[in-house]
Amino acid sequence: MVDTLGRIPEDFIQSLLARVDIVEVIGAHVSLRKAGANYVACCPFHTEKTPSFSVNQHKQFYHCFGCGVSGDAIQFLIENNGVTFVEAVEILAAQVGMQIPSDNKPAQSAEHNLIYNILSEATKYFEQQLRQHKLANQVVQYLKDRGLTGVVAKSFKLGFAPPGWDNLLTNIASNTEQKEAGVKAGLFVNREANKYYDRFRNRVMFPIRNRRGKVIGFGGRIIGQAEGEPKYLNSPETVLFSKSQELYGYYEAKQTIQKTGIVIVVEGYMDVVSLAQAGITNAVATLGTACTEQHVQSLFKTATEIIFCFDGDVAGKKAAWRALELCLPILDDLHRIKFIILSNAEDPDSFVRKFGAEAFREQINAAASLPDFLFNTLAKQADLEHIDGRVQLANQVKQQLIKLPDGIFKDMMFARLAQLIDVDPAMLRNKITQPQFIAKPKVTKPARALALVSPALRAVAMLLSFRELIIDMPDLTGLDLVDITGSSLLYAVAEILRAAPQASEEDIKEQLPVDLGKSFVPAELRGITHIVPKDGVKQEFLGIIQLLRRREKELAMDGLLLKAKQNVLSTSEKQLLHQMLQEKGKLSE
Numbered sequence: 193m194v195d196t197l198g199r200i201p202e203d204f205i206q207s208l209l210a211r212v213d214i215v216e217v218i219g220a221h222v223s224l225r226k227a228g229a230n231y232v233a234c235c236p237f238h239t240e241k242t243p244s245f246s247v248n249q250h251k252q253f254y255h256c257f258g259c260g261v262s263g264d265a266i267q268f269l270i271e272n273n274g275v276t277f278v279e280a281v282e283i284l285a286a287q288v289g290m291q292i293p294s295d296n297k298p299a300q301s302a303e304h305n306l307i308y309n310i311l312s313e314a315t316k317y318f319e320q321q322l323r324q325h326k327l328a329n330q331v332v333q334y335l336k337d338r339g340l341t342g343v344v345a346k347s348f349k350l351g352f353a354p355p356g357w358d359n360l361l362t363n364i365a366s367n368t369e370q371k372e373a374g375v376k377a378g379l380f381v382n383r384e385a386n387k388y389y390d391r392f393r394n395r396v397m398f399p400i401r402n403r404r405g406k407v408i409g410f411g412g413r414i415i416g417q418a419e420g421e422p423k424y425l426n427s428p429e430t431v432l433f434s435k436s437q438e439l440y441g442y443y444e445a446k447q448t449i450q451k452t453g454i455v456i457v458v459e460g461y462m463d464v465v466s467l468a469q470a471g472i473t474n475a476v477a478t479l480g481t482a483c484t485e486q487h488v489q490s491l492f493k494t495a496t497e498i499i500f501c502f503d504g505d506v507a508g509k510k511a512a513w514r515a516l517e518l519c520l521p522i523l524d525d526l527h528r529i530k531f532i533i534l535s536n537a538e539d540p541d542s543f544v545r546k547f548g549a550e551a552f553r554e555q556i557n558a559a560a561s562l563p564d565f566l567f568n569t570l571a572k573q574a575d576l577e578h579i580d581g582r583v584q585l586a587n588q589v590k591q592q593l594i595k596l597p598d599g600i601f602k603d604m605m606f607a608r609l610a611q612l613i614d615v616d617p618a619m620l621r622n623k624i625t626q627p628q629f630i631a632k633p634k635v636t637k638p639a640r641a642l643a644l645v646s647p648a649l650r651a652v653a654m655l656l657s658f659r660e661l662i663i664d665m666p667d668l669t670g671l672d673l674v675d676i677t678g679s680s681l682l683y684a685v686a687e688i689l690r691a692a693p694q695a696s697e698e699d700i701k702e703q704l705p706v707d708l709g710k711s712f713v714p715a716e717l718r719g720i721t722h723i724v725p726k727d728g729v730k731q732e733f734l735g736i737i738q739l740l741r742r743r744e745k746e747l748a749m750d751g752l753l754l755k756a757k758q759n760v761l762s763t764s765e766k767q768l769l770h771q772m773l774q775e776k777g778k779l780s781e
Contacts, residue, residue: 200281200731202738204293207304208281209264209742211288211404214252215450217265220493221272226451236272237261253746262675266739270647277647277735287490288403289434306373307432311407313364314379318351318397318410325354331396331415338462339545344469348398348444353412355394378409378427392425398461400433400479401443409433411440411461411479424460426480436484439476439491440464446494448474453496456556457483459503459511463540470549472556475501475540483515485522492527499559501532503539516566520595523562530559563605566592567612582613647736648678652685653717654733661733662686662693671740674747679740681708745772 215231218224224231224247235245235256244258255262261271269280285292322328322345331352335345353360361380365371371388374380380388395412402408409427427433439457441464442449449455456475458464467475478487483500491498500515502508512531519529532555534543544552560568570588575581589609596602610617655661665686672683681704688695688703695703697714704712752769755761761769 200278200735200738201293204290205266205281205738205742208284208288208290209252209266211290211402211406212252212265212284213249213403213446214254214265214268215247215249216403216493217284217287218247218254218268219450221268235259235261251746260675261677263739263743267647267676267743276650276732277739278731281735289432289437291431303373303376304432306369307377307430308406308408310364310370310373310379311377311409311432314360314374314377314410315349315351315399315407317360317363318353318399319349320351321354321359322350322352325352327354327415328352334396334415338541339466340469344465348441348465348468349401349407350465351397351399353390353392353395353397357389357393360390360392361388376430378430378433391427395425398440398465400427400438400440402432402438403443403446405443408438409479413461424480435479435481437486437490438479439487440479441468441476444468445474445476449491449494453494454499455491455495455497456499456501457487457491457515458501458540459508460539460541463501466541466544467552470544470552472544472549472552482511483518485518488519488522492522496526497528497530499530499532499556501534501540501555504534504536509533512565513569516562517592517595519562520592521597523601524597525599525601529562531562531565532556532559563608567608571612576613585609586613586615646677647739648674648676648682649717651733651736652678652682652712654729655682655685655689656697656714656717658729658733659689659693661730662689664730664734665690666734666737668737670744671737674740674743676740676743678711681711682740684708685712748772 215224218233219231222233222236222245224233225243227243227246229248229250231247231249232243233245233247234240234243235258237245237256238259240258245254245256247254253262253264254268263271265284266277266280269275269283270277273280273283275283281292322331325331335350340350361371361374365374365380365388368386371380371382375382375388379391381391382388392410392412394415396415398411398413399407400409400411409430409432411427412425414421414423414425426435429435440461445455445464445468452474454474456467456472458467458475458477460477464475464477467473476491488498498519500512502512502515512533516529516531523529534540534555538546540552543555567589570585573588574585576585586609593602593605593609596605607617668683668686672680684704685700688700692699701709701712701714749769749772752761752765752772755765756769
């Protein structure tokens, strides 16, 4: 939980919204489908049969043409999940691995920007070296031998780190601040005071991009043989890069994953790139570590089916089983897990180069479902002709099935086991001893009544119950025009209380315009203040004001863009629009 005495800085909120993908956020709760430039669905906030809920990925904004709700990713979580502004920010920050600062803590955004910038410069340098270095022909030939074209290499921003201890250092870091930023980015190693050297040398470089397309790390494959050097080398963990959360190739595969609902998880960079070269563009790879729960949960947000593809050797089969055990506790009735185990000595890269794209697609079509993989793997270890063998299988399978969340899928898995060993399913679930384990606490979704409370109305409720908020309340001019329910009421109530902080609820109602007075129901407003923890009231209130201000800017920019299309912008309006677009562009870089 963020320090509630401070205020979440606006630049952090903007950076957070620039990193999250609103389609992924909403897609985790609503079944979206592509419709032209937008995504549409039946609105989660009112009952309808024809989709009127639209999500614009470019603007990172949603709007329902039926009931009028609209907002960004934070606003969606507030209204759909019934959480507070601060909780919504915390949820999104955790998803993208950002640490929440507050105004009374040192700002981290400047440091992060330095790291992003030096990673970007490194990417450009490596790409340039792949074209211009004296060893470039050798590296390009290596890539051609792996079946790659220049088009695919460019789309994945492949590059070359030349041999030598300080090539990158000399070219992109001219001062101590840049060198230290490079160390924090994982590009340089500081072996002793003020002495640095390049981490990546004589390697084909694979930039790792986050979900917004920014480079956050690298993987490097050695060229030729180098004694004592690992074949593959990844960036270390940094403030921007976490191997347990990031997946190589997700940014490049995102559109295909969203379109098909299917993602293929492989083990290496070249597996991803080679499959893309073959036209299979929905593959991602783990980053030198086993697949984690965070990886799977993240993929579940945009994919309904995950296909794990492993080598056919002993290590690959063990990795496949670990992936199965990882998925069981988080698998639900809406998602599917499948497995491809390639023949021994083949990986996706070698397979698709040797046998072609259609042969690999056949592997995809024939992928074993999680139930088939689980039962077939364990059945090979038991003698089903004899009772003791069937009991052995029952106990082994049940140890896995009890990990599944309750639901139809779990019931059907027990029914399949019962049929396989020829026993009554009820006896199977009740009689065989279950190992003890600690269940994860179940997170329940708040009641819809709470989910639909507008943040502006929450702010009104807080003002009524916590009059001291008036002391630090910022100027609210213009917020009465924002198209979020309760904004005009918030502005009017705030102005009344600013002039008379101790005004009674009756006095407030009398001073409100008739139309606003109808929506001012103190009893109902007081009833929603419990949504906000008492020690987080100020933080929540200021956060809501930030949210409304962002929406105000979006409305202003939309209005200026409309006038630009009509060619009726004044000089000052042109300057303002240019400034707004520049600011928006910086956030999306």
